[in-house]
Amino acid sequence: MPDLNDDSAELTERVREAAPGLIPLLAEAQATWRARGDADAPGWRAFEDAFPTFYQFTNRPR
Amino acid sequence: MWTGMRGIATVPSYVIMQPTTLCNLDCTYCYLPQRAYDKKMTVDVARAVAETVNVWAAQTERFSVVWHGGEPLAAGADHLAALMAPFSGVEHHIQTNATLIDDEWCDFFEAYAIKVGVSIDGDEAATSARVDRGGGSAYQKIMKGIAALKRRGLPFAALCVVSDPRPGLAAEIYPFFRDLGCHSLGINVEEQEGVNARANAPDATATRRFWSELTAVWRADPAIELREIEWALWYAGATLAGTADDLLPRRIDPVPTIGHDGAVVLLSPELAGFADPHYGSFASGNVLHHGLAAIVAEAAARPSGWMAEFLDGVEACRSTCPYFGFCGGAHASNRYFEHGRFDGTETNHCRNSKINLLEGVLDYARSQ
Numbered sequence: 001m002p003d004l005n006d007d008s009a010e011l012t013e014r015v016r017e018a019a020p021g022l023i024p025l026l027a028e029a030q031a032t033w034r035a036r037g038d039a040d041a042p043g044w045r046a047f048e049d050a051f052p053t054f055y056q057f058t059n060r061p062r
Numbered sequence: 063m064w065t066g067m068r069g070i071a072t073v074p075s076y077v078i079m080q081p082t083t084l085c086n087l088d089c090t091y092c093y094l095p096q097r098a099y100d101k102k103m104t105v106d107v108a109r110a111v112a113e114t115v116n117v118w119a120a121q122t123e124r125f126s127v128v129w130h131g132g133e134p135l136a137a138g139a140d141h142l143a144a145l146m147a148p149f150s151g152v153e154h155h156i157q158t159n160a161t162l163i164d165d166e167w168c169d170f171f172e173a174y175a176i177k178v179g180v181s182i183d184g185d186e187a188a189t190s191a192r193v194d195r196g197g198g199s200a201y202q203k204i205m206k207g208i209a210a211l212k213r214r215g216l217p218f219a220a221l222c223v224v225s226d227p228r229p230g231l232a233a234e235i236y237p238f239f240r241d242l243g244c245h246s247l248g249i250n251v252e253e254q255e256g257v258n259a260r261a262n263a264p265d266a267t268a269t270r271r272f273w274s275e276l277t278a279v280w281r282a283d284p285a286i287e288l289r290e291i292e293w294a295l296w297y298a299g300a301t302l303a304g305t306a307d308d309l310l311p312r313r314i315d316p317v318p319t320i321g322h323d324g325a326v327v328l329l330s331p332e333l334a335g336f337a338d339p340h341y342g343s344f345a346s347g348n349v350l351h352h353g354l355a356a357i358v359a360e361a362a363a364r365p366s367g368w369m370a371e372f373l374d375g376v377e378a379c380r381s382t383c384p385y386f387g388f389c390g391g392a393h394a395s396n397r398y399f400e401h402g403r404f405d406g407t408e409t410n411h412c413r414n415s416k417i418n419l420l421e422g423v424l425d426y427a428r429s430q
Contacts, residue, residue, distance in 0.1 A: 007384035014424055015301040021430030025281060026299045029292065032284045051179070051219065051248050051289060 064380055066310025067390045069373070070329070070362040073118050076126035076155075077111060077354075078319040078331050079103065081137035081145055087159050087200050090191040091223060093256025095335050097132055098195075105144050107324040107349060112148035114354035119151040128155040130319075130331065135162040139170050146174060153177060157221065159192065161200055163207030168214040179219040180208060180244070184235040191225065212243050220244040225252040227264055227272035227414065236279040239286060246287035249276070251414040255332045255399040263410050266418055273422025274429070290415070294423040297388045310390045314376070316358045324350040326357050329369060332395035341368040372397070372404040379407050389416040 015022070081103050083096040119125035127149055134142065134156050146154060153175070160180040171178055183189040186201040194200055211218050220239055224231065239247045251269075252262045273290070280288045300306040319331040325345040327334040333344040346369075347357040365373055376391035383389070389412065396411040397404045408417075 004382055004384065011384040012301055015298050018298070018424045018427040019302060021427035022298055022302065022424075025277075025427055025430065026295060026302075028281060029284070029295050029299075033292075036287070051221075051246065 064310065064387045065307055066312055066387075067314050067376060067380075069313050070316050070358075070365060070369070071311075071313035072316075072359050072362045073121070074316045074318055074358065075122075076128055076315075076317075077115055078128045078130050078317065079108070079111065079145070080131060080320065080322050080334065081129055081134050081142055082132045083322055083335075084136045085131055085133040085159070086136050086161060086194065087133065088193055088195045088197075089159075090193065091225060091252050091258050091260065093253070093258045093332055094132065095257050100136070101322045102137060102141060103145055103320075103322040103324075105148075107320065107322070108145040109148045110324065110349040111320050111354055112150075114349075115152060116148075116150050117355070119149075125152050126155055127152045128157065130157050133159050133162070135167060139166065143170070143174075155179065157181065158207075159200065159204065160207035160211075161203035163210050165210060165214070168210055168216055171211075171216055172214070177219075178211065178216060179221055180204070180211075181221050181223070182208070182242070183222050183224070184238050188235060188238070191223070208242065217245050218243075219246040219248070221248045221250060223250050223252055224272070225262065227251055227269040229268060229271040229275065231272055232276035232279050236276065236283075236286075236288075240283060244286060246289065248289040249415075251411070253396060253399075253411050255395045256336070261400075261410065262414065264414065266413065269414055269418040270422040270425055273419045274426040277423050277426040290419050291423060294388070294420050297420065298423060298427070306387050310387065314373075314390075316361060318354060318358060320349060320354075321345075324348045326354065328358065328361050329372060330394035330398075333398065338368075338398075344368060368394075368398075368404050375405040375407065378405060382407055383412075385412070385417050385420065388420055 082100055084100040085094065085097040088097070115125065115127065129142065135158050155177045157179040158181070160182065182204050183192065186199065189201045189204065190199065192200045192204065208218070220242065222235060222239065252260070254261050276288070277291050280291050297306060297309060300309055314329070316328045317331065319327045319334045321327070321334050325334070325348050327344050328346050337343045346361050361369055372394045375397055379391040380386050392407060392409045392412050394404055396409040397406050400409045
């Protein structure tokens with residue numbers, strides 16, 4: 001069985017390696033989200049308006 | 063270790079209602095088992111659901127009632143209005159194939175402040191799986207319905223099924239949806255579930271290229287809320303910030319789906335209407351005999367049968383999959399319809415719509 005800690009660390013490292021391209025992309029995305037009125041994230045509200053069944057991601061079960 | 067998605071919540075964020083089993087279309091990838099039959103939900107069922115839902119809705123900022131199907135508009139406006147009447151303090155959503163939308167339906171959407179989602183897969187060629195019972199293309203009828211929404215200025219989201227993710231496809235479909243006028247777009251890679259037995263295991267490299275190219279076209283023109291790409295970007299940003307573990311819900315939404323007859327299936331709308339020789343019925347109860355709150359509370363407190371096995375599966379994902387923080391665990395229906403049980407882990411859906419999605423977005427970022 002693969003070691004999850006190694007695999008998770010590897011994935012995190014791949015994200016970090018992508019940072020030079022990712023950071024400006026994220027800055028543009030955040031500007032888009034702000035312009036939509038979603039604060040800095042693809043808001044709970046925006047996606048709930050369109051996709052309430054996107055339950056893994058956009059809902060906040062209590 | 064990821065800390066979200068532990069156990070089942072006692073209060074959902076929304077319920078899914080099946081006003082009729084009937085659909086006027088016969089799409090080739092559809093998973094619904096009874097779409098040829100018009101079994102309508104009774105008002106007694108809706109009233110029983112509303113007894114619980116109205117209490118839940120009063121306790122929260124927003125609570126959604128999603129009218130799904132079958133094709134919900136095939137229930138007829140008068141019947142749908144009668145089913146909606148018992149609810150208060152909720153937001154109504156309809157996911158529709160759009161073919162029946164006309165000015166009268168637009169009046170209905172306005173009167174009930176309904177949030178509308180339409181199902182269309184791109185231009186006529188891309189939408190070729192969406193056919194009527196005679197096998198004829200439904201595209202023109204879909205576009206006519208969407209034209210009515212646009213004429214009336216009603217906002218709508220779109221869900222697009224992609225059966226063959228491949229290089230070049232993103233540049234074909236994104237401009238279509240940009241011109242269509244939807245405010246949001248969700249991409250569902252075709253899934254093997256329900257009565258759709260087609261295994262979908264496209265080439266991983268091609269799938270990653272599809273998601274990577276979709277990132278590029280969205281970046282060039284981010285006019286549409288593009289569900290999958292934006293979520294992946296959010297996750298990647300949280301990973302860089304060291305806050306990725308905060309993103310998943312703390313508990314699993316029970317997602318009650320209420321069938322036309324009042325049967326309640328939790329956790330997976332796609333299991334509604336199915337039974338299995340080993341697991342029996344996937345329903346947890348019926349709102350005509352037990353309150354919905356009690357059905358959900360019992361499942362959350364004492365999960366048994368297939369749901370207990372599913373929770374074992376979620377823990378297996380948590381302990382073995384590095385993508386768990388992005389995904390939250392394979393969906394119950396994908397596990398069942400691909401593996402025949404609920405405690406397996408990685409599915410084709412995981413690969414197509416989670417793993418290769420995130421990797422495709424990272425591929426794009428690395429290419430910049």
